[in-house]
Amino acid sequence: MSSAFEVRGGNRLKGEIIPQGAKNEALQIISAVMLTPEKVTIHNIPDIVDVNLLIELLGDAGVKINRITRDKCEFQADDIDQAYLQSADFKKKSGRLRGSVMIAGPLLARFGKALIPKPGGDKIGRRRLDTHIIGFEKLGARFNYESDDNYFRLEAPGGLKGTYMLLDEPSVTGTANIVMAAVLAQGTTTIYNAACEPYLQQLCKMLNSMGARISGVGSNLLTIEGVTSLGGCQHTMLPDMIEIGSFIGLAAMTQSELTIKNAGVESLGIIPDKFRSLGIQLEIRGNDIYIPSQESYEIQTFLDGSILTISDHPWPGFTPDLLSIVLVVATQAKGSVMIHQKMFESRLFFVDKLIDMGAQIVLCDPHRAVVIGLGRQHPLRGITMSSPDIRAGVSLLIAALSAEGKSTIQNIDQIDRGYQYIDERLRNLGADIKRV
Incomplete structure (x- = not known):
């Protein structure tokens, strides 16, 4: 009841x-902790269901979580449980949470594979994942849709390679996911018609403070020079x-x-x-x-x-x-x-x-x-x-x-x-x- x-x-x-703290920023920022084995501290986290479920999901996947207060948390993704990320339990939990889509970019970049659930969440009409999937494909990932359990399976065995792409729509989550994948890709990625919401600017600032090389932040043309690894950081949400x-x-x-x-x-x-x-x-x-x-x-x-x-x-x-x-x-x-x-x-x-x-x-x-x-x-x-x-x-x-x-x-x-x-x-x- x-x-x-x-x-x-x-x-x-x-x-x-x-x-x-901003809910829409939180889902991206918290997913980005998967990009580094080093410690990331995030401040001004909203204590709401969607965000708490995502933190719990990361914990299940092996991220070390130290929630110092409800709005401040340390994350360290130095020992990710790869098997869990392919398991039935992960499918079930991530399928309930729309924000779980956001961990695909980091996982693909760092480990070369990811599962994405078909989205749940709000009843406000269709919310397509096309922008995410097409962006990952352009970076060199392959995907299969597994209709029996409503999943997209992404793989990039040869690693991701930088490229030019023009997004079909300036999707905030799509842009964020592609940016997180591109920061560890080989070479330079250019994203035109990128979303430029403050949430995304915050994500780019955070990634740059971790050692990424993203320019054009705040505009709809982002240039990302791939780096081999990212370090830890402190980040405060808007x-x-x-x-x-x-x-x-x-x-x-x-x-x-x-x-x-x-x-x-x-x-x-x-x-x-x-x-x-x-x-x-x-x-x-x-x-x-x-x-x-x-x-x-x-x-x-x-x-x-x-x-x-x-x-x-x-x-x-x-x-x-x-x-x-x-x-x-x-x-x-x-x-x-x-x-x-x-x-x-x-x-x-x-x-x-x-x-x-x-x-x-x-x-x-x-x-x-x-x-x-x-x-x-x-x-x-x-x-x-x-x-x-x-x-x-x-x-x-x-x-x-x-x-x-x-x-x-x-x-x-x-x-x-x-x-x-x-x-x-x-x-x-x-x-x-x-x-x-």
């Missing part, structure tokens, strides 16, 4: 909140920008005065401006974001007066992970906005729950929704609902905190996968939320 959140909405929150965006939206919807501490402001890109375009006032104070209590906020129009459209785009565009949050926040604004979710075809399927709560939303198709903001004339009302994916889960939680009456959110394992102790941290700000 999975647990649920019981939320009584309508409280104004107040105080300071510190964002967790704060989670999705959590930061979620807290900005939460403050606006609940008319709360919040300060988001240590927000890694220089890595947020366009995110603060997108929330400002919804009429949300926020001030950058050093590395903190201050959101004053606002009675109302009004969605801006484009300069010619036409209705605002907010769509997702590869970095430095707006991240798809925050579109669900923007959509929810727009329901209580004044004015209308079109939300266009280009990357995933079922990320908007949670809007029916918001409509049940009294929001005015027209779902045009699986990718587009028009939100007609009611300027708080009709507050949302609490209902019982279930969370289909991590980001929708938090969007529904934010809706519930601003709604009248009691809401019950089921399937909150989805929320726990991405947000650490979220109920406890919100209670500290004055939210009425309990886990049942």
